[in-house]
Amino acid sequence: MAQERGLTAERSGLAAEQEVVDVLYARVDALRDEASGRLAAIRREGPSGSPQNRSERDAFATLYEDRIAQLDAVEDRLCFGRLDLRDGERFYVGRIGLSDAEHAPLLTDWRAPAARAFYSATAANPGDVVNRRHLTTQGRRVVAVEDDVLDVDALREMGADSALAGEGALLAALGARRTGRMGDIVATIQAEQDAVIRAPMSGALVVQGGPGSGKTAVALHRAAFLLYHHREQLESRGVLLIGPSRTFLRYIDHVLPSLGETGAVSTTLAGLIPGVEASAIEPDESAEIKGRTVMADVIKAAVRERQRVPRADREIRIDGRTVEIRRSDIKDAQAKARRDGRPHNEARAVFAKEMISRLTRQLVEQLEVYSDEDRHELERDVRDDKNVRIAINLCWLPVTAEQLLRDLFSKPHLLDYAAARLSPDERDLLLRPPHAPFTEADVPLLDEAAELLGEMPGGRARRSDEPSAEEIQYAKDVLDTFGAQSMIKVDAETLASRMKGGTTRLSVAERASRDRTWTYGHIVVDEAQELSPMAWRMLLRRCPTRSFTIVGDVAQNTSVAGTRWWPETMDPLFQTSWELRELTISYRIPAAVADAAQSYARAARLPVSDLRAAREIADATCATRTDDPVETAAAVARRHAASFAGAEGGLVAVIAHERHLSALRARLSGTEVEVCTARESKGLEFDVAVVVEPAEIAARPGDLYVALTRPTKRLDIVHARPLPEGLVV
Numbered sequence: 001m002a003q004e005r006g007l008t009a010e011r012s013g014l015a016a017e018q019e020v021v022d023v024l025y026a027r028v029d030a031l032r033d034e035a036s037g038r039l040a041a042i043r044r045e046g047p048s049g050s051p052q053n054r055s056e057r058d059a060f061a062t063l064y065e066d067r068i069a070q071l072d073a074v075e076d077r078l079c080f081g082r083l084d085l086r087d088g089e090r091f092y093v094g095r096i097g098l099s100d101a102e103h104a105p106l107l108t109d110w111r112a113p114a115a116r117a118f119y120s121a122t123a124a125n126p127g128d129v130v131n132r133r134h135l136t137t138q139g140r141r142v143v144a145v146e147d148d149v150l151d152v153d154a155l156r157e158m159g160a161d162s163a164l165a166g167e168g169a170l171l172a173a174l175g176a177r178r179t180g181r182m183g184d185i186v187a188t189i190q191a192e193q194d195a196v197i198r199a200p201m202s203g204a205l206v207v208q209g210g211p212g213s214g215k216t217a218v219a220l221h222r223a224a225f226l227l228y229h230h231r232e233q234l235e236s237r238g239v240l241l242i243g244p245s246r247t248f249l250r251y252i253d254h255v256l257p258s259l260g261e262t263g264a265v266s267t268t269l270a271g272l273i274p275g276v277e278a279s280a281i282e283p284d285e286s287a288e289i290k291g292r293t294v295m296a297d298v299i300k301a302a303v304r305e306r307q308r309v310p311r312a313d314r315e316i317r318i319d320g321r322t323v324e325i326r327r328s329d330i331k332d333a334q335a336k337a338r339r340d341g342r343p344h345n346e347a348r349a350v351f352a353k354e355m356i357s358r359l360t361r362q363l364v365e366q367l368e369v370y371s372d373e374d375r376h377e378l379e380r381d382v383r384d385d386k387n388v389r390i391a392i393n394l395c396w397l398p399v400t401a402e403q404l405l406r407d408l409f410s411k412p413h414l415l416d417y418a419a420a421r422l423s424p425d426e427r428d429l430l431l432r433p434p435h436a437p438f439t440e441a442d443v444p445l446l447d448e449a450a451e452l453l454g455e456m457p458g459g460r461a462r463r464s465d466e467p468s469a470e471e472i473q474y475a476k477d478v479l480d481t482f483g484a485q486s487m488i489k490v491d492a493e494t495l496a497s498r499m500k501g502g503t504t505r506l507s508v509a510e511r512a513s514r515d516r517t518w519t520y521g522h523i524v525v526d527e528a529q530e531l532s533p534m535a536w537r538m539l540l541r542r543c544p545t546r547s548f549t550i551v552g553d554v555a556q557n558t559s560v561a562g563t564r565w566w567p568e569t570m571d572p573l574f575q576t577s578w579e580l581r582e583l584t585i586s587y588r589i590p591a592a593v594a595d596a597a598q599s600y601a602r603a604a605r606l607p608v609s610d611l612r613a614a615r616e617i618a619d620a621t622c623a624t625r626t627d628d629p630v631e632t633a634a635a636v637a638r639r640h641a642a643s644f645a646g647a648e649g650g651l652v653a654v655i656a657h658e659r660h661l662s663a664l665r666a667r668l669s670g671t672e673v674e675v676c677t678a679r680e681s682k683g684l685e686f687d688v689a690v691v692v693e694p695a696e697i698a699a700r701p702g703d704l705y706v707a708l709t710r711p712t713k714r715l716d717i718v719h720a721r722p723l724p725e726g727l728v729v
């Protein structure tokens with residue numbers, strides 16, 4: 001355990017803590033200097049030596065760069081806590097673990113087992129902790145200390161200061177103006193959140209919680225926690241984080257680096273298929289059909305349709321001789337190719353080889369050829385014959401996933417064949433022009449198709465950037481020789497990949513994002529209630545160990561194909577290997593906003609979780625009835641934005657039905673006010689949310705529940721029509 005050594009132990013208060021914090025920053029500076037020195041030395045050597053030497057140097061340079069970036073990222077609030085234990089031990093908790101030059105511990109990583117008590121000890125259940133101290137820093141300066149005395153008697157016996165402090169650090173964090181970028185909560189993680197973050201990695205952990213209960217924050221901290229504790233297992237495969245939109249990913253993209261982690265790949269579902277753009281919007285009705293599990297069979301049938309048997313036998317001429325393309329041969333060759341188990345495009349080679357061999361046999365019989373040499377020559381002739389190639393292609397058509405889907409949804413006869421289990425009306429809903437752009441609901445179908453089709457002939461056969469066993473062993477030897485393992489914390493497989501990448505810096509994230517078939521060590525899914533059964537299939541393929549963290553709120557579901565009840569979705573996917581946890585406190589919305597939103601949600605029969613707000617704020621809700629909601633909403637938003645124009649800033653959003661967006665944007669141009677739909681606001685938060693005409697947004701009740709729960713300080717409702725039932729402000 002990181003006992004305080006060489007640091008002033010007895011004095012409390014700002015000055016003493018400043019001394020401790022100074023030592024910690026000095027240590028970070030020293031480590032950064034050391035890494036920079038080593039990096040400079042490598043760079044000084046320049047591009048000399050053998051290619052092997054050069055790629056080793058490049059790999060180490062990358063690792064030192066990563067280390068420097070990691071030390072830079074922990075600059076803000078490096079140390080935020082102190083624990084005093086019953087036996088007199090004391091240690092500090094921070095973003096990373098640090099030891100002094102003699103290896104004596106100085107700072108305990110927040111993810112280490114020893115730091116757990118910092119988050120989980122309570123007055124009712126203090127364990128060994130007598131006092132928990134929160135340190136608030138600005139830059140490198142300690143500006144406040146605040147104690148949670150967990151065992152007052154023990155503290156008195158120790159003769160220490162017993163002044164009680166409240167939840168200042170948490171409330172200060174919650175009350176801070178929003179910047180449009182999510183921050184980490186490492187200094188103020190609450191006990192129920194900590195239990196989720198530190199839960200075991202195996203199986204699926206589903207976290208249900210109302211708006212603002214910290215699901216996103218917890219999911220990100222859990223990713224960092226798992227990467228820390230299972231580094232060997234996770235670093236080479238990476239952790240995948242799935243978010244609902246690119247805007248959302250931008251909103252959260254600072255959090256993991258601030259926790260010192262770069263091993264996670266953040267993307268949307270569409271981002272999992274390199275090169276696919278899925279930006280088109282489609283009606284809910286067709287999106288819902290595309291999300292159903294039956295679509296897996298539809299895609300399978302569409303692929304199978306590319307393996308055709310002509311109506312009749314036919315003859316073709318090869319070098320003046322006639323051979324017969326027989327239906328029976330085609331059927332046998334197809335059966336052989338299917339038995340092979342490879343995806344359609346790759347199994348084509350088996351089919352073609354078998355057909356060529358059968359056609360050659362016909363020629364051998366006609367010509368009465370006996371020598372192997374002549375037989376091979378005939379086989380070559382058959383293989384190179386254009387008519388044979390065409391005939392084979394017609395019976396086993398190679399196709400890309402994109403083309404398969406375009407054909408399926410634009411050719412009624414194909415859809416009738418492949419989707420016979422859908423009703424004629426449902427099939428009509430799926431029809432669209434051949435060059436219509438892809439939608440989000442197409443993405444899992446494209447993935448399903450790509451899985452069944454495999455690489456096109458002539459496509460990439462294997463992942464050439466993956467290191468072999470020998471290359472990994474070599475990397476292990478290099479690590480041992482350089483003795484750098486402890487400083488740069490890298491596993492041999494990662495180093496081997498980087499060496500193999502030569503001068504190109506290929507991180508796990510980069511390799512994974514280029515490869516549709518990449519499988520991850522763990523997957524974190526945010527806003528998971530939105531995913532359709534087909535989307536879940538897509539994600540399961542990417543994590544064969546089925547190690548998932550799934551966070552969401554069924555009451556905020558805005559997707560017709562999404563989840564309304566977790567067991568219904570999770571049981572078929574994970575059988576008994578999943579567990580449900582709940583978060584019950586909202587750290588975002590003030591109490592009055594929580595009451596209004598929940599009362600509406602209950603009236604609309606949404607499956608709401610119980611939610612207590614962590615804060616009460618006066619005048620947190622307001623409703624204005626007006627004949628012109630757009631004009632009034634713009635005026636209200638402008639007024640709030642003007643009040644934030646001072647030094648501290650603050651974010652204002654107007655959330656409205658899509659049809660008002662352009663009018664609102666026109667009225668608010670030149671201001672910083674965000675204008676968006678309820679769905680676009682999903683997962684985001686603002687100091688003030690102005691919700692325009694709730695009755696319109698409530699066409700889908702989950703949309704309105706999302707819109708009402710975005711503000712951290714104030715909800716302004718502007719309406720002409722009566723408010724939906726249950727919405728009382």
Ligand SMILES: Nc1ncnc2c1ncn2[C@@H]1O[C@H](COP(=O)(O)OP(=O)(O)OP(=O)(O)O)[C@@H](O)[C@H]1O
Binds near residue numbers: 189
């Ligand atoms: N323990 C905490 N300390 C400080 N801030 C916290 C804590 N937990 C959550 N927050 C803050 O509360 C806000 C809401 O958190 P978050 O976005 O993770 O909630 P959510 O449950 O994902 O919400 P939604 O369901 O609306 O997407 C964020 O600003 C987050 O930083």
